[in-house]
Amino acid sequence: xxxxxxxxxxxxYTENNIGLLNRVSAIFQRRHINIESLTTSQSEIDDVxxxxxxVNITEAQAAKIVRQFEKQVEVxxxxxxxxxxxxxxxxxxxxxxxxxxxxxxxxxxIIKDSNSRIVTVNKEFFVLEKSxxxxxxxxxxxxxxxxxxxxxxxxxxxxxxxDEMRVTDMLMAFNNHNN
Amino acid sequence: MNTQTENKxxxxxxxxxxxxxSEAVVRSLIAEGVDxxxxxxxxxxxxxxxxxxxxxxxxxxxxTRHEQGAAHAAQGYARISGKVGVAMATSGPGATNLVTGIxxxxxxxxxxxxxxxxxxxxxxxxxxxxxxxxxxxSTPVTKWNCQVTKAADIxxxxxxxxxxxxxxxxxxxxxxxxxxxxxxxxxxxxEPCKGVRSYIPVPKTNPADVQAAADLINAAKKxxxxxxxxVILGKAEEELKAVIEKAGIPSAWTILGASAIPTSHPLNIxxxxxxxxxxxxxxxxxxxxxxxxxxxFDDRVTGKLDSYAKQAKVIHFDIDPAEVxxxxxxxxxxxGDSKDSLAQLLPLLxxxxxxxxxxxxxxxxxxEFEKVIKHDIHPVKEGLTMGxxxxxxxxxxxxxxxxxxxxxQHQMIACRYADFKVTKSNITSGGLGTMGFALPAAIGxxxxxxxxxxxxxxxxxxxxxxxxxxxTIFQTKVPVKIVVLNNEFLGMVRQWQQLFFDKRYASTEMxxxxxxxxxxxxxxxxxxxxxxxxxxxxxxxMIASENSYFLEVCVEKEDNVFPMVPxxxxxxxxxxx
Numbered sequence: 001x002x003x004x005x006x007x008x009x010x011x012x013y014t015e016n017n018i019g020l021l022n023r024v025s026a027i028f029q030r031r032h033i034n035i036e037s038l039t040t041s042q043s044e045i046d047d048v049x050x051x052x053x054x055v056n057i058t059e060a061q062a063a064k065i066v067r068q069f070e071k072q073v074e075v076x077x078x079x080x081x082x083x084x085x086x087x088x089x090x091x092x093x094x095x096x097x098x099x100x101x102x103x104x105x106x107x108x109x110i111i112k113d114s115n116s117r118i119v120t121v122n123k124e125f126f127v128l129e130k131s132x133x134x135x136x137x138x139x140x141x142x143x144x145x146x147x148x149x150x151x152x153x154x155x156x157x158x159x160x161x162x163d164e165m166r167v168t169d170m171l172m173a174f175n176n177h178n179n
Numbered sequence: 180m181n182t183q184t185e186n187k188x189x190x191x192x193x194x195x196x197x198x199x200x201s202e203a204v205v206r207s208l209i210a211e212g213v214d215x216x217x218x219x220x221x222x223x224x225x226x227x228x229x230x231x232x233x234x235x236x237x238x239x240x241x242x243t244r245h246e247q248g249a250a251h252a253a254q255g256y257a258r259i260s261g262k263v264g265v266a267m268a269t270s271g272p273g274a275t276n277l278v279t280g281i282x283x284x285x286x287x288x289x290x291x292x293x294x295x296x297x298x299x300x301x302x303x304x305x306x307x308x309x310x311x312x313x314x315x316x317s318t319p320v321t322k323w324n325c326q327v328t329k330a331a332d333i334x335x336x337x338x339x340x341x342x343x344x345x346x347x348x349x350x351x352x353x354x355x356x357x358x359x360x361x362x363x364x365x366x367x368x369x370e371p372c373k374g375v376r377s378y379i380p381v382p383k384t385n386p387a388d389v390q391a392a393a394d395l396i397n398a399a400k401k402x403x404x405x406x407x408x409x410v411i412l413g414k415a416e417e418e419l420k421a422v423i424e425k426a427g428i429p430s431a432w433t434i435l436g437a438s439a440i441p442t443s444h445p446l447n448i449x450x451x452x453x454x455x456x457x458x459x460x461x462x463x464x465x466x467x468x469x470x471x472x473x474x475x476f477d478d479r480v481t482g483k484l485d486s487y488a489k490q491a492k493v494i495h496f497d498i499d500p501a502e503v504x505x506x507x508x509x510x511x512x513x514x515g516d517s518k519d520s521l522a523q524l525l526p527l528l529x530x531x532x533x534x535x536x537x538x539x540x541x542x543x544x545x546x547e548f549e550k551v552i553k554h555d556i557h558p559v560k561e562g563l564t565m566g567x568x569x570x571x572x573x574x575x576x577x578x579x580x581x582x583x584x585x586x587x588q589h590q591m592i593a594c595r596y597a598d599f600k601v602t603k604s605n606i607t608s609g610g611l612g613t614m615g616f617a618l619p620a621a622i623g624x625x626x627x628x629x630x631x632x633x634x635x636x637x638x639x640x641x642x643x644x645x646x647x648x649x650x651t652i653f654q655t656k657v658p659v660k661i662v663v664l665n666n667e668f669l670g671m672v673r674q675w676q677q678l679f680f681d682k683r684y685a686s687t688e689m690x691x692x693x694x695x696x697x698x699x700x701x702x703x704x705x706x707x708x709x710x711x712x713x714x715x716x717x718x719x720x721m722i723a724s725e726n727s728y729f730l731e732v733c734v735e736k737e738d739n740v741f742p743m744v745p746x747x748x749x750x751x752x753x754x755x756x
Contacts, residue, residue: 015377019314019324026319067501073323073343076377174376 007036008062008080009088009159012051013043013167015074024051024075027068033057037090037156045168048076054157077167081159088159091131093119094144095151098126104147114140125150195368200330201226201361204294205234207337210369213265215239215256215626217249221269222309224296226361241626241655244647246273248619250280251645254289255623258606259581259631261414263290263344264623270297271309274355275316279613281351282320286610287435288412290349292340293317300328300357314355322350330363334370342372347380348499349412382500384515384523391511392494393527395468399492401536402428403459403466405451405480408435408609409473409497413517416440416602419472421525427532429540431459433474435609438599442578448540452480454591457551457742457753458543463488464751465539472496473517476506477610486749496520550755551741556596562735563711565589565664569596571714572634572662575722580632581606583624585617585641588670591740593636601631615644621659622651632660632722639665639691646697652727653701660721661703661729663694666736674739698729709733 014020021040028035036054043050057065062080069078098121100107111118116130130140137154198206204227208216218240220228231240243249246268253264264284268277274295284291298307314326323343327336333356340352396402410419416439423430423440429448432439440447449456451463460482463469469491474480481487484506495502495509496517503512513520555566569592572580578600584593584607594605606624608616621635642663652659669687676684698705704726708717714732721728742753 018326019318022315022318030319064501064505067503067505071499071501073375073378171376174374177374 003058003060005056005058007054007056007083009086009157010053010055010066011079011161012069013076014049014051016047016049017074020074023072027065028055031065039156039158045171048167052157052159077165077170079165081161086159086161088157089131090134090137090154090157091129092137092152092154094128094149095125096128096144096149098122098124100147101126107147110143116140195366197364198367199226199361200333200363200365201230203330203333203365203367204337204356205230205238206367207334207369208265209234209237211341213238215241216265216267217241217243217252217623218267219243219246219249219273221273221296223270223298223358224267226358227267227296241651243619244650245645246276247279247615248645248648248651250277250293251616251619252623253291254280254284255583255606255620256627257289257291259603259624260627263292263341265292267294269309270295271311274313275311278317278320281317281353283608283611283613283616284351285320285322287608288349288408289351290344291351292344293351293353295353295355297326297355297357299359313353317353321353324353326355327360328357330360330365333360333365334367338370338372339375343375381498381516382514384513384520386523388511388513389520389523390527392513393524395492395494395511396426396470397529399468401466402426402468402470402533403462404428404430404470404472405433405474406430406436406439406472407433407474409517410436410439411602413473413498415518415521418518418521418525422521422528425525425530426528429533429537433480434594434607436474437594437605439602442599450594453744454595454740454742456544457547457755458540460742460744460750460753461543462539464490464749466491468492468494470494475502481506482744482748482750547742547755563709563714563732564738565592565734566596568662568664568714568732569593571718573598575718576632576634580604580634581624581628583607583617583621583633583635585637586612586614587638587641588674588740589636589638589664614641617641618645618661619648622648622657625657625659634660634662636662636664638670639663639667639689640669649698649701649703653703656727658725658727663731664734665691665731666734666738667691668736677739694731703727703729705729707731707733
């Protein structure tokens with residue numbers, strides 16, 4: 001198996017339980033793997049949660065770690081995918097002084113060119129939101145940094161996979177077996 | 180009211196009753212068939228103890244002298260009986276004292292349900308007296324855990340706990356119950372858990388994988404089996420024996436696999452690993468097909484991975500998919516229950532014998548016997564050896580005893596030289612290597628199998644790690660036999676210091692108390708021997724005793740355990756001296 005370290009997106013379908021995040025992060029921590037980003041949300045199935053975790057590891061590590069996740073009682077299924085196998089995006093927010101909008105007219109061009117969106121404006125500040133790839137967000141941050149950013153925050157990667165997940169089939173099979 | 184409705188109301192009334200959460204804990208345990216548990220009371224678990232008092236005719240609580248003792252006793256009980264061991268403790272230090280036993284049960288796949296009391300839910304997170312985040316602390320070392328804050332959730336949580344602990348690859352679970360959940364009321368009805376949708380305890384064996392395994396085995400010229408505890412946990416001893424005998428495969432065991440097949444079986448070629456036998460270690464690197472069954476290629480088994488069985492095709496039978504390719508790359512993985520997959524394998528195997536190949540094991544055994552074994556079990560030098568004590572115990576118990584060993588040199592000697600005739604006879608802390616395991620585990624083992632002779636074999640170091648459990652033995656009068664092999668050293672560490680640290684014996688020499696006097700203080704019959712001519716009679720007297728008995732054997736101070744695969748070396752570089 002390829003020993004090259006690259007970015008893998010690990011997707012977990014889980015029950016919604018207190019403490020599961022601790023269990024998930026302990027699996028990385030124990031193997032000295034740094035989590036690049038972690039997002040949890042509702043999945044396409046009503047009472048099933050989804051973790052999207054990005055880590056830089058080898059494929060051998062990814063395969064092993066996914067089996068460790070599947071071993072956890074409250075993890076329904078776990079997968080790993082390369083960037084090429086997923087459609088992914090990140091989003092971020094900037095809080096910037098409102099006065100700059102008038103003092104530095106280039107800012108308006110930057111906003112327009114970057115496809116970002118103004119969420120709110122008031123006398124003191126405005127808030128800009130942008131979704132996209134990391135390099136687009138980084139480039140926007142560099143551009144705005146010149147003028148001063150009051151606050152910046154970037155959310156973890158969210159990703160859907162190109163291939164099917166089949167978690168619903170699995171849950172149906174369980175229900176049929178137990179009814 | 181018509182008759183039908185009336186009947187229905189009566190039925191519901193008989194099934195459900197309004198009781199306290201703590202009574203629900205005890206009734207749930209009884210519903211799970213628990214008749215014994217180990218624990219230690221304290222503030223946050225007192226309501227449950229109050230109920231245990233009321234139900235003492237149905238469920239027996241053993242008061243250990245430390246919560247770690249409770250956890251290990253529950254492990255000993257589980258390991259010998261195949262049932263779930265139960266340990267109970269209060270919040271805070273009571274709960275944290277269980278953790279070593281839980282970690283031990285996790286790495287050795289022992290089914291354990293631990294119940295801890297917790298502070299009132301309104302106090303959670305307030306640094307209340309004896310509050311600790313035991314769910315957080317135990318997460319990495321439990322198969323599953325949860326916190327219950329409502330009385331009504333208790334039966335379901337415990338039902339799930341028992342189901343998870345014993346199903347699939349077993350393991351420890353912990354249920355933390357707040358005090359308000361214990362004193363609150365609920366309509367009690369107990370339904371055993373039949374499944375958890377996110378959890379597949381026993382993956383289905385794929386017949387194509389079994390066929391692929393059979394094809395490799397049938398074509399093999401030098402096949403070798405290494406089996407582990409998965410055979411015992413899967414109750415697959417008979418199936419394994421049938422496979423070994425039909426295919427004529429020399430078969431070795433890991434430390435936790437010991438006793439699944441009798442030591443004297445002609446195809447049993449001994450133990451693999453750091454202090455395993457010479458032949459199976461050496462020939463691991465000469466076999467053409469290595470068949471691993473219910474074992475996990477621990478580093479103590481494989482030595483240096485880069486040079487472990489590289490020439491062989493590897494077949495791995497395991498219930499846990501996470502074990503496949505974890506340490507050793509397999510050519511064929513057969514996932515599933517060992518009993519089932521071995522039963523599927525048997526008819527596909529060609530009847531064979533590999534006489535010349537088996538002879539290679541016998542030849543290497545002869546070398547090991549000349550250089551090591553003879554001197555261990557039939558010594559001519561003055562000092563007593565641990566090996567001759569084991570030989571004596573074998574003779575007196577006729578191989579029927581369950582040997583509970585601690586961790587260190589005596590453990591390796593016990594596993595190497597015990598003459599196992601019955602399965603589930605080797606109870607030891609394999610994965611975690613927990614010193615202090617044996618004394619409490621022996622208590623649990625004897626209670627889990629009262630008809631069996633249980634002999635604890637312990638070093639002078641590990642004995643003192645849980646020596647307080649002599650109090651439990653005294654109070655319960657459980658007739659365990661305790662053998663302390665006293666070399667006045669932390670022997671295994673000293674051995675490493677001798678071999679790899681130029682004999683700098685840093686903090687390994689022990690000035691010990693008078694162990695016989697201590698045992699007598701607990702009113703346990705006790706004897707010390709330091710001469711060869713006293714040994715046979717002392718062991719005879721101990722085994723003949725119907726009570727608990729303590730025997731201290733003063734052995735040679737600086738004996739070493741060989742063979743040895745030094746850390747980082749290949750299994751084929753196993754040393755005999």
